[in-house]
Amino acid sequence: MGLRIIKAGIADSIQDMGRYGYQQLGIPPGGVMDRIAATIANTLVGNHLKEPVLEMHFPSATILFETSMMIALTGADFGAEINGKEVLINQPILVPALSELRFTKKKMGSKVYLSVEDGFETDKWLGSNSTSFQIHKGGIEGRYLVKNDVLYFKNKEDLEIDLLTHLPWRASMSEFYDNNRINFMPGVEYPLLEKISQNSMVTNDFKVSNQSNRMGYRLEGQALLLSIKKECLSTAVSFGTIQLLPNAQMIVLMADHQTTGGYPRIGQVATSSLPKLAQVSAGETIRFELITHEEAETLFIQQQQNLQQLQNACNFRLQEYFKNE
Amino acid sequence: MLQNTPYQIYAIGDQGITLDYGGEMNELLNKKIFQLYTLLKKWQPEAILDIIPAYHSISLIYDLIKVKKLAGTITAYQFLEMKLREIEAQLIGDITVLVNRTKEIPVCYDVSLAPDLDELAKMHQLSHEEIIEIHIQQTYRVYMIGFMPGFAYMGTVDDRIASPRKSNPRLQVPAGSVGIAGTQTGIYPFISPGGWQIIGQTPLVLFDANKENPTLLEPGDQVRFHKISLEEFHHLKNKMD
Numbered sequence A: 001m002g003l004r005i006i007k008a009g010i011a012d013s014i015q016d017m018g019r020y021g022y023q024q025l026g027i028p029p030g031g032v033m034d035r036i037a038a039t040i041a042n043t044l045v046g047n048h049l050k051e052p053v054l055e056m057h058f059p060s061a062t063i064l065f066e067t068s069m070m071i072a073l074t075g076a077d078f079g080a081e082i083n084g085k086e087v088l089i090n091q092p093i094l095v096p097a098l099s100e101l102r103f104t105k106k107k108m109g110s111k112v113y114l115s116v117e118d119g120f121e122t123d124k125w126l127g128s129n130s131t132s133f134q135i136h137k138g139g140i141e142g143r144y145l146v147k148n149d150v151l152y153f154k155n156k157e158d159l160e161i162d163l164l165t166h167l168p169w170r171a172s173m174s175e176f177y178d179n180n181r182i183n184f185m186p187g188v189e190y191p192l193l194e195k196i197s198q199n200s201m202v203t204n205d206f207k208v209s210n211q212s213n214r215m216g217y218r219l220e221g222q223a224l225l226l227s228i229k230k231e232c233l234s235t236a237v238s239f240g241t242i243q244l245l246p247n248a249q250m251i252v253l254m255a256d257h258q259t260t261g262g263y264p265r266i267g268q269v270a271t272s273s274l275p276k277l278a279q280v281s282a283g284e285t286i287r288f289e290l291i292t293h294e295e296a297e298t299l300f301i302q303q304q305q306n307l308q309q310l311q312n313a314c315n316f317r318l319q320e321y322f323k324n325e
Numbered sequence B: 001m002l003q004n005t006p007y008q009i010y011a012i013g014d015q016g017i018t019l020d021y022g023g024e025m026n027e028l029l030n031k032k033i034f035q036l037y038t039l040l041k042k043w044q045p046e047a048i049l050d051i052i053p054a055y056h057s058i059s060l061i062y063d064l065i066k067v068k069k070l071a072g073t074i075t076a077y078q079f080l081e082m083k084l085r086e087i088e089a090q091l092i093g094d095i096t097v098l099v100n101r102t103k104e105i106p107v108c109y110d111v112s113l114a115p116d117l118d119e120l121a122k123m124h125q126l127s128h129e130e131i132i133e134i135h136i137q138q139t140y141r142v143y144m145i146g147f148m149p150g151f152a153y154m155g156t157v158d159d160r161i162a163s164p165r166k167s168n169p170r171l172q173v174p175a176g177s178v179g180i181a182g183t184q185t186g187i188y189p190f191i192s193p194g195g196w197q198i199i200g201q202t203p204l205v206l207f208d209a210n211k212e213n214p215t216l217l218e219p220g221d222q223v224r225f226h227k228i229s230l231e232e233f234h235h236l237k238n239k240m241d
Helices: A035-044 A195-203 A271-278 A293-324 B027-043 B064-071 B076-089 B117-124 B128-137 B230-240
Strands: A002-007 A013-015 A053-056 A062-065 A069-077 A080-082 A093-095 A099-103 A108-116 A150-153 A181-186 A205-208 A216-220 A241-244 A250-253 A265-269 A285-290 B008-011 B016-020 B048-053 B057-062 B102-108 B140-145 B152-155 B170-173 B177-181 B184-187 B192-194 B197-201 B222-228
Touching: A035 A053, A035 A069, A035 A108, A035 A271, A035 A293, A181 A271, A181 A293, A195 A285, A265 A271, A271 A293, A293 B064, A293 B076, B008 B076, B016 B076, B027 B048, B027 B057, B027 B076, B027 B140, B057 B064, B057 B076, B064 B076, B102 B230, B117 B128, B117 B197, B128 B197, B128 B222, B222 B230
Parallel strands: A181 A285, B102 B222
Antiparallel strands: A002 A062, A002 A150, A013 A053, A053 A108, A062 A099, A069 A093, A069 A108, A080 A099, A181 A265, A205 A216, A205 A285, A216 A250, A241 A250, A241 A265, B008 B016, B016 B057, B048 B057, B102 B197, B140 B152, B140 B222, B152 B184, B170 B192, B177 B184, B177 B197
16 A cells, blocks of 8 residues: 655655754754645645655656555656656646656756655654654655655555546646745844845845755855854754855755854745745756845745645545545 | 843744854853743743754744734734743843753773874873863863754863864764864764864764654753773673664
């Protein structure tokens, strides 16, 4: 009762909304990189929003569904095909047993999420199923998926799906990833930046370097300078903290960030922009846009309200669909 | 002196907030942070996801939607700022009443496990024995945990052996390595790249993911090191594995 990895991808892992409550012990929260895509993946199949999902990069795993299942793919568009037929992202799909899912081409975004109805049975550690690579806990033995791993479904019912079917509704995601603008707020050391560097930060594009990963995105572009050199004792940092490295380049801390850091914190990406940033691939550029704290709060609250509405609509559609079956 | 210490409150984006006394490594300030940590933990509503004490700062990571519900008409940030000020004002002057745990940590200072002992001896014009004596005579405080799971930042190292980080960090420092960086001392819980000056190794396991409390040390702990021989080290290490 599950899916089997028949060919491993480069970095595919089980993640959920993060492991909170242990940062005082140096344990990072981790979790999915794109929380909106993961939330929508769960929403589309009627799951609890904290249900673990499979996060995949390109090239992604090739997957065999050993049993039938309702699934959803969200986030990146990697040209998904099931049994050779193109399937759509952001739409629930009924998959018959012994179907093969593969990803053919990187078209948009950098992380695709796969959810299954009721979720996967995976390892929980300290309250979360997120894979902690450093400690080798959570997800599947705390590691990236390898060939022949089986992810068991919590749902043990035989769904009797004979035909590959898209359910007739979809989530519109276009508004989330429509451009490369990343909203940020000044960090506590922002005033220490030279005026010209403050200006450079919002008037230049910055390239996401290929030394970027789940811990952080290193940016390449105009060097930024501090008017005063400042050594800081370590303080808490978080998902989205923009630090200035000694080489005058920025790093944006991502889901697997360290809990504390000492580099100057020149900015913080608005939480509502993090999903967009998470979908930027190495080599692509971003442009920062300065917003106020109030704007950031409002944007996030709006985003969550939209997701809530989507969830209500999906639950209603799912109920109606399966009632009429 | 400790009461009415000035502090700054600032946002870590839209879901984090820090109260920061600023300044250097200071035991009294860190005790205030530890006391704040205790008070905040008692208050901690479901909306607060993490409370992260550091040297002279403490940060809350929160669920904006849930805090906003508590906040009503003001912003989530304004609500938490108010709450932090309120709780900070409750700090009592006499913080010596706080009970901290004391942990004894055996360390083998044999040169085979202490690759920087020679360099430090030359740097400070002391013998190996003198460096070890100075390192073990102090009781250290766990100021904070960060960098990696279970990595305790401890101080304060005696000025006679305080040493800058290595200019070329090692690619691999073995788990259990005891190091010095400035006036800080710390133990690497995992094998890791690292720039601290390594003067010994403990056979103890600093981080055990299978335990309910996975870290040997916690913020606020008192730590004393004692010297063991290479033979004792291997004996204890075998028992640990």
